[in-house]
Amino acid sequence: MQKQFFIYGALSFPDIQSVLLGKKLTGKQATLNGYDAVKFVIEDHLSYSPVLKEDEESDVEGILTSGINSDDLKLIQKYAGDKYTLKDVYVVADGEIECATTFMPIWSKLELGPHWDKDVFENRFLQEFAETLTKSK
DSSP states (O other): OOOOEEEEGGGGSHHHHHHHHSSOOOOEEEEEEEEEEEEEEETTEEOSSOEEEEEEEEEEEEEEESOOOHHHHHHHHHHHGGGEEEEEEEEEETTEEEEEEEEEEOGGGOEEEEEOOHHHIIIIIHHHHHHHHHHHO
């Protein structure tokens, strides 16, 4: 069985997957309980993408996928930089609890910002972020 990944934030949008990986990932909706998605400060401004922060009152929606191969993982890690590490978590998908690997922040390298809102990102920043990624490739 292939390793499963829980992707969230900007990477959960097919437009970003296409720019970053050259393909759209398949998978199913999943929820990571006990975490919130929050912005972080990067070079004196807030990030487009969130990081996960433990918060018993919150949940993070994302995608459970087994479509990430070793080349994809290298591209994602290059995009994410040294501010993340891989960690196994349990997510709920289709009413079942499943183990998946996700990108977890390295706290000593981050200054946190406010809650990250998926709808705000999609409506206000998705296109600009996809264009920025395209230019940086």
